Amino acid sequence: MTGNEPAGATGAGAAEEADGERATFRSYYGRPIIKEPTWKVPDVPAYLYLGGMAGASSVMGALAQLRGYSRLRRVGLLCVAGGSGASVLALIHDLGRPLRFLNMLRVFKPTSPLSVGSWILAPFSALSGAAAVFEFTEVARPLGNAAAWCAALLAPAMTTYTAVLLADTAVPGWHETRRELPFVFAFSSVSAAGSLGTMLAPRAEAGPARRMALVGSLGELVASRVLEHRAGRIAEVYRSGRAGSTLRAARIMATGCAVGAVFARRGTSAAILAGLCGTAASIATRYGVFEAGRESARDPYYTVVPQREARQVEE
Amino acid sequence: MSPDRPSEHPLFELERSMRTGEHARETAPEPAVGSSNGNRLSGPLADPSAEAGYSEQHPDRMGFFTDTSVCIGCKACEVACKEWNLLEEDGLELTGMSYDNTTDLGATTWRHVAFVEQRIDLSTRARVDIGMPGMGPPETATEEVAGSEVRWLMSSDVCKHCTHAACLDVCPTGALIRSEYGTVVVQDDVCNGCGYCVPACPYGVIDIHPENGGAFKCTLCQDRLGSGMTPACATACPTESIQYGPLDQLRERAEQRLEQLHEQGITEARLYGQDPTDGVGGDGAFFLLLDEPEVYGLPPDPVVTTRDLPAMACYALAAAATAAVTIASCFLGGRR
Numbered sequence: 001m002t003g004n005e006p007a008g009a010t011g012a013g014a015a016e017e018a019d020g021e022r023a024t025f026r027s028y029y030g031r032p033i034i035k036e037p038t039w040k041v042p043d044v045p046a047y048l049y050l051g052g053m054a055g056a057s058s059v060m061g062a063l064a065q066l067r068g069y070s071r072l073r074r075v076g077l078l079c080v081a082g083g084s085g086a087s088v089l090a091l092i093h094d095l096g097r098p099l100r101f102l103n104m105l106r107v108f109k110p111t112s113p114l115s116v117g118s119w120i121l122a123p124f125s126a127l128s129g130a131a132a133v134f135e136f137t138e139v140a141r142p143l144g145n146a147a148a149w150c151a152a153l154l155a156p157a158m159t160t161y162t163a164v165l166l167a168d169t170a171v172p173g174w175h176e177t178r179r180e181l182p183f184v185f186a187f188s189s190v191s192a193a194g195s196l197g198t199m200l201a202p203r204a205e206a207g208p209a210r211r212m213a214l215v216g217s218l219g220e221l222v223a224s225r226v227l228e229h230r231a232g233r234i235a236e237v238y239r240s241g242r243a244g245s246t247l248r249a250a251r252i253m254a255t256g257c258a259v260g261a262v263f264a265r266r267g268t269s270a271a272i273l274a275g276l277c278g279t280a281a282s283i284a285t286r287y288g289v290f291e292a293g294r295e296s297a298r299d300p301y302y303t304v305v306p307q308r309e310a311r312q313v314e315e
Numbered sequence: 316m317s318p319d320r321p322s323e324h325p326l327f328e329l330e331r332s333m334r335t336g337e338h339a340r341e342t343a344p345e346p347a348v349g350s351s352n353g354n355r356l357s358g359p360l361a362d363p364s365a366e367a368g369y370s371e372q373h374p375d376r377m378g379f380f381t382d383t384s385v386c387i388g389c390k391a392c393e394v395a396c397k398e399w400n401l402l403e404e405d406g407l408e409l410t411g412m413s414y415d416n417t418t419d420l421g422a423t424t425w426r427h428v429a430f431v432e433q434r435i436d437l438s439t440r441a442r443v444d445i446g447m448p449g450m451g452p453p454e455t456a457t458e459e460v461a462g463s464e465v466r467w468l469m470s471s472d473v474c475k476h477c478t479h480a481a482c483l484d485v486c487p488t489g490a491l492i493r494s495e496y497g498t499v500v501v502q503d504d505v506c507n508g509c510g511y512c513v514p515a516c517p518y519g520v521i522d523i524h525p526e527n528g529g530a531f532k533c534t535l536c537q538d539r540l541g542s543g544m545t546p547a548c549a550t551a552c553p554t555e556s557i558q559y560g561p562l563d564q565l566r567e568r569a570e571q572r573l574e575q576l577h578e579q580g581i582t583e584a585r586l587y588g589q590d591p592t593d594g595v596g597g598d599g600a601f602f603l604l605l606d607e608p609e610v611y612g613l614p615p616d617p618v619v620t621t622r623d624l625p626a627m628a629c630y631a632l633a634a635a636a637t638a639a640v641t642i643a644s645c646f647l648g649g650r651r
Binding site: 025026027028029031032033034035036037038039055056059060063064066067094095096097098100101103104106107109111112113114115117118155156157159160161163164165167168169170171175178179181182183185186187189190193194207208209211212215216219293297300303304307308310311 | 356410412418419429431481484485486487488489490505506507508509510511513514515516517518519520521522523524527528529530607609610611612613614615616617618620621623624626627628630631632633634635636637638639641642643644645646648
């Protein structure tokens, strides 16, 4: 990287016209300007996936009840309770001081996506946990039902708040894609919930889940494509390195999920294929986005050059 | 203050008024609260402390003006900061980055002196390309290039105490607060180490302490200000490169210094972070630099990303609604 040269070495990479900009941008010994997120793997990618999956599963479960799919509803209840509970645990495990998790709830700050998110996640996971307990212990089922419906009202926000959480940072790979990221996460969540429903519910009841897996994974493919297309220079971090290969794998898996979902009505193996592929695609998408952001934070190029350009546009 | 300084010098007057506190409050009013964006998340803001809820009797907004043109790279600020704030040693490694073995700001480094070596043409003041001046034989190390000289840029970096601080905005626990002096401070007993402030900061200042898990950064020596003392770094600085005082006066002083340097032909001198209309509403700690900000490891045009939060909330709601409608439409039709 030419940025490694001490400031002042402009002529060094002039030979390469193709990436002249990368060769001539200046930095402090090539060191990053912003700090790379300290968030851990797999905690945070898991938190992103599980929360989204739980959100979409909650809506799926509620609508299944409305349309009389009792088994699909129970699958939904399980996925929501498991997913949101695990999401909370992943978040707590990622904290530098996990015992102080409850400090998240000592204030409500609209300027903090993590505060707003915690106030969505905490009641959502409590309600859906209660709903599952009431349902499966067969105690006070109407109460469980009410809890599930209350959770379902919060559920759509569960699928996208994590996108704002990432986008509201100085990390170029996340902030520059702030328009598209919520849609990628939303479709990825629909696909994740549909995949689990396709795999776990009896075939006769899994029709809506199969359609969710199909539409969700196609939506995920399109939204990711749009994100990369509109990301400009930052698209590089989504196409290269570990993020690039993870996201390529995600696209293959999403395609596999869509194909599997089409045939899942006829055979169990296709249903399992769709379920596994969709789940893997959703996890890979979250991890790929996370990794792309980290890469964009590490390289001062993505901080310096876009900021310079933005300033030139203003002037 | 050096007693031999001519008392009629305008800087002297300014300094005296700052230390005795007799300065008039009616300095040029800054643009009113609120901005072209129509919200209070970005843009000029005259009084961040009042905005945060402090009464009208709160002290002036205090800050740093770091004039890098007189920095000699002694690192007394780094040492004084570590000593006063009881920050532990965090590695004794040689980096090969000139005299900078500190590398960057972090949880246990709240002042960081950057060192950059470059050769400039004395007539145009443009940079002349050279390799790293090194330990080679004398004829290469001291090679004369006609009409040029080696210039050593040194700059003591610190938390900017932004008018609109992204770290403070995104902190979910309320651990990060605005102080009565308009600075941004972490309450260690509240912080749960979520780490959101770390990627939120557009300057890469705040960081999580690897051992105790909390977030840490410069406090502008909050524990000294209350008793009328100057922050440790500014006290230790032997060349007054680090100047501490009420922000509006520091801005005035910086303008004078800039003018002076331009008159002396140092045309590359520029101020960084003093402009209340910039992406973070101006910095509480700003700088006079002799080259582009990125050369010192500073972002050229930082932005508080919370500025875009209303828009991002709209995208998220639209996407959430899309998800809900998509799922609902999958339940239409028969049991196929």
